[in-house]
Amino acid sequence: AQSVTQLDSQVPVFEEAPVELRCNYSSSVSVYLFWYVQYPNQGLQLLLKYLSGSTLVKGINGFEAEFNKSQTSFHLRKPSVHISDTAEYFCAVVTGNQFYFGTGTSLTVIP
Amino acid sequence: SQTIHQWPATLVQPVGSPLSLECTVEGTSNPNLYWYRQAAGRGLQLLFYSVGIGQISSEVPQNLSASRPQDRQFILSSKKLLLSDSGFYLCAWSKQGNQPQHFGDGTRLSIL
Numbered sequence: 001a002q003s004v005t006q007l008d009s010q011v012p013v014f015e016e017a018p019v020e021l022r023c024n025y026s027s028s029v030s031v032y033l034f035w036y037v038q039y040p041n042q043g044l045q046l047l048l049k050y051l052s053g054s055t056l057v058k059g060i061n062g063f064e065a066e067f068n069k070s071q072t073s074f075h076l077r078k079p080s081v082h083i084s085d086t087a088e089y090f091c092a093v094v095t096g097n098q099f100y101f102g103t104g105t106s107l108t109v110i111p
Numbered sequence: 112s113q114t115i116h117q118w119p120a121t122l123v124q125p126v127g128s129p130l131s132l133e134c135t136v137e138g139t140s141n142p143n144l145y146w147y148r149q150a151a152g153r154g155l156q157l158l159f160y161s162v163g164i165g166q167i168s169s170e171v172p173q174n175l176s177a178s179r180p181q182d183r184q185f186i187l188s189s190k191k192l193l194l195s196d197s198g199f200y201l202c203a204w205s206k207q208g209n210q211p212q213h214f215g216d217g218t219r220l221s222i223l
Contacts (some may be wrong), residue, residue, distance in 0.1 A: 032209055043117075043201055043214035044155075090155070097208025099145075103154035 002027045002095045006102035013081055014110050021076040021105045023091030032094040033074040035065055038104075039087045047089075050074065061085065081109050113138035117202050117215035125223050130175075130189040132218050134202030137183065142204040144185040145212060146177055149199040161185060162208075197222045 003026040013019045025031065032051050036044040048059025055067040065076045074091060086109045091102040114137045124130060136142050146158040157170045159177035167177050174193060178186045185202060199219055203212040 034211055036214075041199075041217070041219065043216045044203075044212075046211050046213065049211055092212075094209045099157075099205075099208070099212060101155045 002031075002093055002098065002100045004091055004093050004100045004102040006089075006091055006105045008105050009103070010106045010108070012108045012110055015083055016080045018079050019077065019081050019085075019107065021089050021091075021107065023074045023076065023102055025072050025074070025091075025093045025100075027072075027095055029095060033065075033067060034092040034094070035059065035063070035074070035076050036090045036092060037061075037087050038090065044090060047076070081107075083109050083111060085109050113204075113213065115202060115204055115213060115215040117200075117218055119218060120216065121219045121221075123221045123223060124192050126194055127191050130187070130192050130196070130220070132187040132200055132202075132220075134185040134187075134215055135183055136185075136204045139183070139204070139206065141182060142206060143208055144179060145203040145205075146185065146187050147201040147203065149201060149217075151198070155201070159187070192222050194222050196220065 005024045007022050034049045035047040037047050038044045047063050048057050050057045050067045058064045063078050065074055067074050089105045093100045117134050144161045147155045148158055149155050159169055161167050161179045164179050175189050199217050201217045202215040205212045
């Protein structure tokens with residue numbers, strides 16, 4: 001079975017600073033990878049996805065992620081965060097037709 | 112474009128009362144449908160998923176049940192709610208099992 005690890009449960013960062021949210025998964029078989037964002041009391045919104053092709057994926061709100069097959073990682077990055085980026089971020093991995101979510105990382109942007 | 116609707120947005124119920132949460136999808140046909148629960152400050156727990164009308168798979172044994180009476184309608188039910196059923200319930204759909212899931216706005220359920 002697949003497992004998804006988001007090592008950092010909470011990440012505080014100052015406004016306009018860069019941020020990286022880490023995601024590692026266990027199985028190296030063919031996978032699809034996703035990042036979602038959840039604002040308070042809302043559902044999850046798809047930020048970006050990797051299905052195939054270029055390993056650097058750009059998403060909405062200035063976020064990007066890089067698929068690293070050898071390290072089984074899919075870290076999310078943003079060069080300069082804004083207050084409005086404060087939210088919960090979930091990494092998800094699909095193996096076969098099974099969806100696996102990480103436990104989430106709470107990003108807090110400090111003014 | 113496709114949209115997903117969940118209602119109600121918030122619900123307060125006494126212990127032992129029944130539950131019915133509804134989710135509908137528009138703009139697509141034969142979607143995969145999912146119910147998740149999110150406890151406070153925690154990740155997502157998959158409760159049920161469905162690949163077609165009348166086809167329900169349960170991931171976690173509990174006092175909840177799900178039904179899919181129509182292609183784009185997914186209902187989460189309980190005959191008697193427990194305190195532990197409190198949480199944020201999310202419905203989602205995808206075109207296929209390996210495609211992105213798209214989420215509704217969720218229902219905040221509080222059990223008193």
